[in-house]
Amino acid sequence: MTLAPETTGLKLQLQLEEDWFTVCDLHLLAPGRGVAALLPDGRQVALFRDREDRLYGIGNLDPFTGAAVLSRGLTGTHQGRPFVASPLLKQRFDLETGQCLDDEAVRVETYEVRAR
Amino acid sequence: MTATPGATPTIVLVGHGMVGQRFLEALAERGLTATHRVVVLCEEPRPAYDRVQLTSYFSGRTPEDLSLTDMEFIKEHGIELYVGDPAESVDRASRTVTARSGQAFGYDTLVLATGSFPFVPPVPHKDAEGCFVYRTIEDLLAIEEYAKSRARVGAVVGGGLLGLEAAGALKGLGLDAHIVEFAPRLMPVQVDEGGGAALLRTIEGMGLSVHTGVGTQEIVVGEDGAVTGMKLSDGSELAVDMVVFSAGVRPRDQLARDCGLTVGERGGITVDERCRTVTDPHVFAIGECALASDGRVYGLVAPGYEQAQTAAAAIAADEADPLTFTGADLSTKLKLLGVDVASFGDAHGTAEDCLDVVYSDSRAGLYKKLVIGRDGTLLGGVLVGDAEAYGTLRALTGSVPPVSPESLVLPAGAGSGAQLGPSALPDEAVICSCHNVSKGTIRGAVTEHRCTTVPEVKKCTKAGTGCGSCVKVLGQLVTAELEASGVEVDKGLCGCFAQTREELYEIVHALRVSSYRELLDRHGREGARGGDGCEVCKPAVASVIASLAPTIGASGYVLDGEQAALQDTNDHFLANLQKNGSYSVVPRIPGGEIAPEKLIVIGEIARDFGLYTKITGGQRIDMFGARVEQLPLIWARLVDAGFESGHAYGKSLRTVKSCVGQTWCRYGVQDSVRMAIDLELRYRGLRSPHKLKSAVSGCARECAEAQSKDFGVIATSSGWNLYVGGNGGATPRHADLLAQDLSDAELIRLIDRFLMFYIRTADRLERTSTWLERIPGGLEHVRDVVVDDSLGICAELEELMAAHVAHYRDEWAETVNDPERLARFVSFVNAPDTPDPVVSFVPERDQMKPDLPLLAIGRRPLEDALEGSAQR
Numbered sequence: 004m005t006l007a008p009e010t011t012g013l014k015l016q017l018q019l020e021e022d023w024f025t026v027c028d029l030h031l032l033a034p035g036r037g038v039a040a041l042l043p044d045g046r047q048v049a050l051f052r053d054r055e056d057r058l059y060g061i062g063n064l065d066p067f068t069g070a071a072v073l074s075r076g077l078t079g080t081h082q083g084r085p086f087v088a089s090p091l092l093k094q095r096f097d098l099e100t101g102q103c104l105d106d107e108a109v110r111v112e113t114y115e116v117r118a119r
Numbered sequence: 120m121t122a123t124p125g126a127t128p129t130i131v132l133v134g135h136g137m138v139g140q141r142f143l144e145a146l147a148e149r150g151l152t153a154t155h156r157v158v159v160l161c162e163e164p165r166p167a168y169d170r171v172q173l174t175s176y177f178s179g180r181t182p183e184d185l186s187l188t189d190m191e192f193i194k195e196h197g198i199e200l201y202v203g204d205p206a207e208s209v210d211r212a213s214r215t216v217t218a219r220s221g222q223a224f225g226y227d228t229l230v231l232a233t234g235s236f237p238f239v240p241p242v243p244h245k246d247a248e249g250c251f252v253y254r255t256i257e258d259l260l261a262i263e264e265y266a267k268s269r270a271r272v273g274a275v276v277g278g279g280l281l282g283l284e285a286a287g288a289l290k291g292l293g294l295d296a297h298i299v300e301f302a303p304r305l306m307p308v309q310v311d312e313g314g315g316a317a318l319l320r321t322i323e324g325m326g327l328s329v330h331t332g333v334g335t336q337e338i339v340v341g342e343d344g345a346v347t348g349m350k351l352s353d354g355s356e357l358a359v360d361m362v363v364f365s366a367g368v369r370p371r372d373q374l375a376r377d378c379g380l381t382v383g384e385r386g387g388i389t390v391d392e393r394c395r396t397v398t399d400p401h402v403f404a405i406g407e408c409a410l411a412s413d414g415r416v417y418g419l420v421a422p423g424y425e426q427a428q429t430a431a432a433a434i435a436a437d438e439a440d441p442l443t444f445t446g447a448d449l450s451t452k453l454k455l456l457g458v459d460v461a462s463f464g465d466a467h468g469t470a471e472d473c474l475d476v477v478y479s480d481s482r483a484g485l486y487k488k489l490v491i492g493r494d495g496t497l498l499g500g501v502l503v504g505d506a507e508a509y510g511t512l513r514a515l516t517g518s519v520p521p522v523s524p525e526s527l528v529l530p531a532g533a534g535s536g537a538q539l540g541p542s543a544l545p546d547e548a549v550i551c552s553c554h555n556v557s558k559g560t561i562r563g564a565v566t567e568h569r570c571t572t573v574p575e576v577k578k579c580t581k582a583g584t585g586c587g588s589c590v591k592v593l594g595q596l597v598t599a600e601l602e603a604s605g606v607e608v609d610k611g612l613c614g615c616f617a618q619t620r621e622e623l624y625e626i627v628h629a630l631r632v633s634s635y636r637e638l639l640d641r642h643g644r645e646g647a648r649g650g651d652g653c654e655v656c657k658p659a660v661a662s663v664i665a666s667l668a669p670t671i672g673a674s675g676y677v678l679d680g681e682q683a684a685l686q687d688t689n690d691h692f693l694a695n696l697q698k699n700g701s702y703s704v705v706p707r708i709p710g711g712e713i714a715p716e717k718l719i720v721i722g723e724i725a726r727d728f729g730l731y732t733k734i735t736g737g738q739r740i741d742m743f744g745a746r747v748e749q750l751p752l753i754w755a756r757l758v759d760a761g762f763e764s765g766h767a768y769g770k771s772l773r774t775v776k777s778c779v780g781q782t783w784c785r786y787g788v789q790d791s792v793r794m795a796i797d798l799e800l801r802y803r804g805l806r807s808p809h810k811l812k813s814a815v816s817g818c819a820r821e822c823a824e825a826q827s828k829d830f831g832v833i834a835t836s837s838g839w840n841l842y843v844g845g846n847g848g849a850t851p852r853h854a855d856l857l858a859q860d861l862s863d864a865e866l867i868r869l870i871d872r873f874l875m876f877y878i879r880t881a882d883r884l885e886r887t888s889t890w891l892e893r894i895p896g897g898l899e900h901v902r903d904v905v906v907d908d909s910l911g912i913c914a915e916l917e918e919l920m921a922a923h924v925a926h927y928r929d930e931w932a933e934t935v936n937d938p939e940r941l942a943r944f945v946s947f948v949n950a951p952d953t954p955d956p957v958v959s960f961v962p963e964r965d966q967m968k969p970d971l972p973l974l975a976i977g978r979r980p981l982e983d984a985l986e987g988s989a990q991r
């Protein structure tokens with residue numbers, strides 16, 4: 004999670020091992036609405052921006068259905084923590100830890116994201 | 120290894136089923152886990168789960184959802200749990216149990232909770248491929264796999280409680296299902312003849328084929344050894360691809376027999392009143408494997424739980440609280456979707472001099488019988504078709520009801536008047552029979568333990584955590600108790616807003632708030648202000664803003680600016696999300712009328728994009744399997760051909776169905792097609808608390824099913840009758856007549872007012888049917904407001920609708936003509952041309968369907984492991 008200062012021309016980047024992988028222009032990410040990105044190795048990441056311009060990245064695959072849809076869920080705040088609710092069966096995932104809030108045995112992977 | 124004196128005494132539990140788990144909890148409650156070493160041998164590949172709710176697996180509950188075992192609990196209490204390692208032998212002389220893995224455990228106390236196994240009648244080929252039983256999660260996984268891959272017709276042997284559940288599950292899996300029951304009626308143990316007859320009609324009405332009074336003689340197999348049919352005792356033969364045996368259960372007492380414990384003639388480990396085996400004071404038996412001191416083996420979970428507590432008390436040598444188990448009630452409520460069946464207490468009226476009070480309406484599939492003792496005591500009863508009163512009646516059993524028994528069985532509105540709520544129950548009344556929790560205990564949870572919600576009360580008292588049939592009454596009690604103690608019941612929309620949807624509507628309307636953020640920061644709950652809201656209030660507020668858009672000066676396009684971030688994915692992509700991440704496309708076909716040219720366009724588009732097409736239940740055509748990036752291309756062609764969005768994705772007007780009406784039909788008295796088209800075009804795009812459906816029939820024969828709609832119109836020779844509050848779906852409701860013999864203009868004016876009044880006052884996701892039943896005054900009040908203008912708001916309601924009609928624009932036309940709006944329709948922001956590889960299809964019946972095995976790969980690991988083991 005990083006703060007994205009309000010400047011244009013910034014790129015959204017995601018940490019892959021040592022390197023930062025550039026995804027897209029930051030302005031393509033609207034607060035409260037996710038996008039999906041495809042990584043070089045075929046993995047999919049769901050990227051989000053909240054109203055304070057904090058950025059988050061988690062796996063895009065919904066572990067409950069197998070569909071690649073988490074980027075299309077609605078976001079929100081639960082007890083002070085940011086989450087996304089899967090658009091299919093509505094389970095919520097903490098955007099910082101990937102932990103499913105409705106089933107403690109389930110977690111999705113998380114990614115470091117920044118704006119540069 | 121045997122227990123040595125002086126060492127920590129050891130309790131070995133064999134069987135980690137429902138009762139075993141309850142026993143462990145009882146040990147912990149009594150502090151025995153601190154003073155004893157506790158070893159559990161669990162045969163199944165997973166720790167204890169909720170077998171009672173097994174069937175809910177087919178309605179989406181995962182094996183994890185069903186789990187009853189909290190690993191924290193196991194750890195905290197130092198319990199040694201060996202999963203997948205059954206006990207194989209017991210040596211009572213040396214007090215040792217040996218498990219399949221070879222491990223041996225010495226015990227001071229041995230508790231057998233091995234449950235039962237399904238009885239399979241000894242018919243030829245009973246073990247053939249395609250034959251199943253219905254007991255464990257593994258059984259269900261295997262049934263699902265087989266049903267999906269190679270079966271179309273299934274039969275269930277046995278028409279008892281479990282048989283009906285199994286048949287419902289087969290039907291839910293898309294199979295034609297037969298039920299073969301040897302007894303002359305369904306559920307012979309629980310219901311009497313009259314109840315059986317009502318049940319039969321309902322079950323048959325659900326599309327299941329029932330064969331009673333016949334036995335299964337042989338399973339017929341094909342050359343490959345798999346099931347192809349079954350021969351029945353009346354000489355007939357059924358062609359089926361799979362058979363599920365559900366012909367009763369037998370106690371699993373082999374382990375006990377092998378070590379010389381006494382078992383009953385018909386099975387079951389014989390125990391005394393404290394659940395100790397009559398043979399060996401060091402050995403207990405509880406649950407379905409035990410033959411209780413009253414000579415019965417109980418096949419229900421509630422008696423098993425009682426036995427678990429009894430055994431724990433005996434082991435604790437608690438003389439202050441010497442629990443005994445001497446018998447239990449056999450109350451049951453069937454959870455089969457759509458059919459209510461319940462029986463409780465002395466359902467068959469075996470007590471001396473008792474009499475029956477019966478209400479029966481065979482056309483409606485209703486049958487209710489109460490058994491009343493000579494002194495007026497309620498002894499038991501059977502409810503078929505409507506088990507609404509089950510929770511209350513069961514709790515009243517054993518006492519004299521405060522109102523006449525007749526009024527307890529008459530349906531509401533049939534002159535009975537006496538609707539007995541849970542407030543009429545005495546404090547001793549048992550509300551939750553699974554955990555033996557009385558009304559007094561539940562009230563105490565609220566008043567003394569300060570529980571304010573049902574989940575809290577469940578946690579505190581355990582009530583409602585068994586079969587779940589008492590949860591409704593539980594909810595009513597908790598609310599009543601909270602209100603009585605002056606606690607304000609939180610009616611807020613969600614964790615972010617303390618207001619109801621209706622109150623938010625008034626705020627948005629009066630203060631002209633057109634931004635969600637502004638609403639949250641100014642009117643949200645203290646802790647939610649400045650936050651990101653949640654998935655409940657965002658779409659609800661988006662819908663309110665959209666309904667009022669022209670009046671409050673918000674954009675009428677639901678994806679402009681901030682509004683885009685509030686919409687559910689369906690509204691966001693203006694299409695319906697499907698299980699594999701693809702979308703479906705439903706163009707509007709007003710009134711179901713479509714010219715051949717347009718039909719051809721739909722066919723061409725579906726063909727060109729390889730979409731699965733289906734005629735919907737709403738008189739239009741759905742095209743499934745579109746990828747996000749295909750949606751604009753598909754819609755560009757649809758818009759070009761004159762189609763508009765059908766709003767199948769929105770909480771908004773869906774279809775106005777019509778019959779062919781006066782123009783063609785010899786009975787028609789009005790032009791129903793024209794009226795349906797007029798209504799559909801008038802209300803299209805109207806955002807509302809839930810979806811809105813309508814229909815227009817050309818005469819009283821009602822071919823358009825208008826009385827099952829939110830607003831339905833039926834032609835009369837002098838105009839139109841307007842019905843409101845109808846519903847299909849899981850809880851169907853016939854619409855109520857609001858007004859008669861209306862002219863075209865009168866009809867439309869009334870509908871305008873009705874819809875706007877509903878949008879203004881309903882809760883989130885509340886259909887007109889539930890709204891009408893909830894609002895104080897019901898239909899009469901609505902009639903006062905919208906027909907007689909008792910609140911003086913009709914002019915305003917009409918204006919709101921006029922503004923909606925004037926500002927309507929097709930969302931898809933607005934989208935395909937705007938490059939900026941099109942930018943969102945990609946699978947990947949960094950690879951706009953790459954389609955999502957998870958969206959993949961395989962052929963089926965000349966079309967295609969989602970690649971389900973591919974989806975399964977993405978699912979969480981535990982489930983994969985299970986699916987693997989299901990392939991026997």
Ligand code: SRM
Pocket residue numbers: 695696697703705733734735736737738739740741767773774810812827845846847848849850886
């Ligand atoms: C496509 C269709 C089934 C079909 O192949 O025929 C369908 C499909 C869905 N229905 Fe339906 N319903 C369809 C006609 C019906 C009907 C029949 C009718 O409209 O005359 C009913 C009963 C009438 C009623 O609504 O009162 C019906 C009662 C439901 C319900 C239960 C509503 C209730 O109040 O109990 C739901 C669940 C809900 O909305 O919460 C539902 C929900 C759904 C959803 C939205 C479930 C979902 O969230 O995925 C399905 C969307 C599929 C899609 O992506 O397109 N569908 N659904 C039908 C579309 C009709 C259309 O052209 O728009």
Ligand SMILES: Cc1cc2nc3c(=O)[nH]c(=O)nc-3n(C[C@H](O)[C@H](O)[C@H](O)COP(=O)(O)OP(=O)(O)OC[C@H]3O[C@@H](n4cnc5c(N)ncnc54)[C@H](O)[C@@H]3O)c2cc1C
Pocket residue numbers: 133134135136137138139160161162163170171172173174204205206207232233234235253254255281284371374405406407408417418419420421423451452586
């Ligand atoms: C589909 C279905 C629906 C039901 N619906 C209801 C309902 O609505 N209401 C109701 O009251 N009851 C219902 N029941 C019955 C209820 O599930 C049982 O009464 C309850 O599960 C009994 O609990 P138990 O612990 O005695 O047996 P089980 O839950 O069967 O547990 C016994 C466990 O012991 C294990 N075991 C056996 N032998 C060994 C061994 N040698 N070593 C180690 N482990 C062993 C078994 O594998 C099993 O896991 C239903 C049952 C089913 C199958």
Ligand code: SF4
Pocket residue numbers: none
């Ligand atoms: S189309 Fe309707 S009935 Fe069929 S599965 Fe979907 S919601 Fe259920």
Ligand code: FES
Pocket residue numbers: 550551552553554582583584585586587588589590
């Ligand atoms: S009666 Fe079964 S959970 Fe309460």
